[in-house]
Amino acid sequence: MSETTDKEKKPPLNGRRALPSNNSNDEENEVPEMEAFGLIPRGFNPTDYLRVVDVHMFKEPHEINKQQHHTDKYYNPKLIVRRGQSFQIQVDFNRPYNPETDQFWLEYLIEDAVYLDDEKEREEYVLNDVGIVFHGNINDIKLRSWSYGQFEENILDACLFLMDKAELELSGRGNPIKICRVASAVINSRDDNGVIAGSWDNTYTNGVPPSAWTGSADILLEYYSSKQPVRYGQCWVFAGVFNTFLRCLGIPARLITNYSSAHDNNANLQLDFFLDDEGKVDTTTTKDSVWNYHCWNEAWMTRPDLPVGFGGWQVVDGTPQETSDGMYRCGPASVQAIKHGHVCFQFDAPFVYAEVNSDIVYLRRAKNGTQVIENIDTTHVGQLIVTKEVGRDGMMEITEEYKFQEGSEEERLALETAVMYGVKKQTTQGTSYQPQTDVDMEFQAQKAVLGSDFKVTITFRNKSRNTYTATTYLSGNIVFYTGVTKNEFKKHTFSAKLEPYSSSAFDVVIKSSEYLSDLLDQASFHFFVTARINETGKILATQKATVLEIPSLRIKTQGAMVAGKEMSVTVEFTNPLKQTLENVTLRLEGPGVLRTMKKEFRQIPMNSTLIWEVKCIPNRPGLRKLIASLNCDALRHVYGELNVQIQKP
CATH class of the missing domain: 2.60.40.10 (Immunoglobulins)
Structure with a gap:
């Protein structure tokens, strides 16, 4: 007989079994049966005992558990279920089950700290395997697609390995706060030989330039194989890989871009730009900087370690900028806490608060040695904070989730709160600052x-x-x-x-x-x-x-686009520069359509057109995306993308 159960119908439990609850008990069959001899004791019959013969986990991609839990896309033979949702198992016994005389139980311990109640948001922030990276600058916003590839083959194993690498104890692997904390360190290689080595000096020897990557899968699989940092990344690469890690583990996550992002070296909510006697910026004494943009991640979770109201979206950042508790990591920091100035709450809220709220101060050293404030810009930093729209490729502004309107009473109160909780804020009171107002x-x-x-x-x-x-x-x-x-x-x-x-x-x-x-x-x-x-x-x-505007790649398809059948993809590029491009690398990938392919070209003469044709067999029906990049020393950040509808066979 078979008995189908789920976690919603389990009886109340008071203890824990010695064996793991998902053990089939098959090994018990190896115990030799007693050979009866002489008189058999009255009332004893070995077949009277209820014995588990088999346990069916419905773990195949077409079976009910992976279908209902949206885990059928994982290339993994194990049962993968999501927190907070019932699943089914079937237990086979050696004889018919009698509920009046037989007892058996199953034990589960599942708490969902990352539950997102909106179905469309779950589809976007957990299931969507392609995202958008917004870059450029506040006056010229650009975007490119990024393949997260969280369901690709061996990616789940690679992500689980990162927790091993971070030495996260098993008891902490159900805690999204701990997972994000250790992952923000292991995503970069600065102090723990983590996944990605960063490079910001335009030198990418023996590695891949950050602009050439089209997604996370190649990076994670290379690290999983070599156990050595993958070269090279910059902020959007760290954020893209971090997003893959979070979504792969079922933690809702999204990639954020903060335009005009402050890197405040002394955390005083002030970026100091020093001018010389002629009014030029003195680059030798100016240490603070404003990034055109900076990418980080948000992860959705409860925060039982904080007061009520500070759960929800949390900032996590794998880009190595400053150390936190001795390691290059950042977060999780409550977005609500940042907005309201409650920077006393862990982790790293003061740093994130400064990234979106700092003032730019222009200073000049007078002849008597004192510093004279020449100008103050209170609106330049954190002008625009964006992420991808839910269900579409457009841009969604979320600036008001991080800060109140500039000059409002709420903004002033949030600043006073941040200062009260220890954020340093230099004041211009008592200085000689008298700006030219007319x-x-x-x-x-x-x-x-x-x-x-x-x-x-x-x-x-x-x-x-x-x-x-x-x-x-x-x-x-x-x-x-x-x-x-x-x-x-x-x-x-x-x-x-x-x-x-x-x-x-x-x-x-x-x-x-x-x-x-x-x-x-x-x-x-x-x-x-x-x-x-x-x-x-x-x-x-x-x-x-x-x-400047950079030319793009053109992607075309030929033939029927049906899962399991061969199709053709063509990438085209015309060299717009007045010089020959040399040592050019093209990359092309598309989750569910084709794994990353690369092609090297020695030269592309000026005004000439390159054509690259690729044959592939898509394995997943539905709306998919092809992403391509071109890279050479003279030209980088050249991208192209194409949405394709793959039909069922």
Whole structure:
């Protein structure tokens, strides 16, 4: 006889069995049976005893458990079920089960600390194996797809290995707080030989440039195989792999982008930019930086270690920026706690609070040695915080989940709360800071394609009856996306006459010959503009990042797109630069369609078109996505993607 049970119908338990509850008891069959001799004691019959013959876990992809728990996509023969949801097992006995005289029990201990009650959000934040990375800068937002691949073959084993690597005790592997804490350290290699080695200096010797990766699976599988850090990653790579790890383990997770993200070295909610006597930024004394963008993750969980109300989305960050409890890690930090300034709650809330709330302060050292504040920008940092929309590839703004509206009473109260709980906040009271209030200065950069000339415009608005002259200095810098300068490629000084109650615009041309030879990965520039009002001695200062448009890859398909049948995929690219591209690498992948494929090309002459055709056999029906990248020393961050509908056979 068979008896089907689930966890909702189990009898109350008062103890724990000696054997694990999922053990089939088959080994008990190996005990030799007693050979009866002589008289058999009255009333004793071995067949009277209820004995388990077999246990069916319904663990095949087509069977009920993996279907109802949405775990049929895992390439894993084991039973994989999700917390907080009933599942079925079938127990076979040696004889018919009599509920009046027979007793047996099963024991489960399942608590769901990561339950998300919205079905569409569960589908997005747990089941979706492709996501969007938003990059670029606040004035020119760009996006690219990233393959999480949490259901790909051996990825679950690789993720479980990370917990072994982090030496997380078995009792802690059901605790999402502990899992996120140790994983944020093991995702990077800084102090524990973890998954990814970071590189931010444009040198990627003996490794893969961060921009070339199209997803997490290759990185995790290489680490699982070699047990050595995979080279190289930057913030979106750390965040992409971390998202795969979390979703693979059933923890709802999403990738976040914070535009104009502060890296505050001394955690005083103030980014100090030091100016020299001419009003130029002194790069030797300026240690703080503003990243064009920074990617981290949010994981959904309860926080029983915090007061009520601080559960839900938690910031976790695997990018190694600063140490926390002696290791390069960050989080989990409650988003609600960050918004309301309750930075006393663990873990690392003050650091995240500074990333989205710091002020930019321009300082100049006077002749007597004192520091004079020339300008303060309270709105530049954390202007926009975004993530992927649920069920679509669009952008969803979540800035208000992290901070109140700039200048509101709620924002002031949150800041006071953060300061009360120990966040350092320097004050400008009692200083000589007296800004020029009757003249405004704005800076705009024309959108341009990589390899072309473009112009930038500096606009002054004189709101007074006075006539002013402004000695203006423009500094154009090629920068890493972290805001760190590689070199200054443009210097331009001019004098501007500002008539009363009028606006004046001044254009400066940036030639491609000035920047192409030194351009970095993301074609990113950082412009500083300072203007001294000669009549008052006051300084106006502003800064802005801009990113050039990079050409994209074109992906096409041919033939019927049916699971189990061969199809053709073509990747095309036209070289837009006035030079030959050398040592070019193309990557193509698509979860459920094809594993990552690579192709090397020695040269792509200027204005010529490359065509690469690939044959593949998709194994999973439904809406899938193909993702491609191109990489070479002269051109990086070149991507292409295509949605494809794979039909059932």
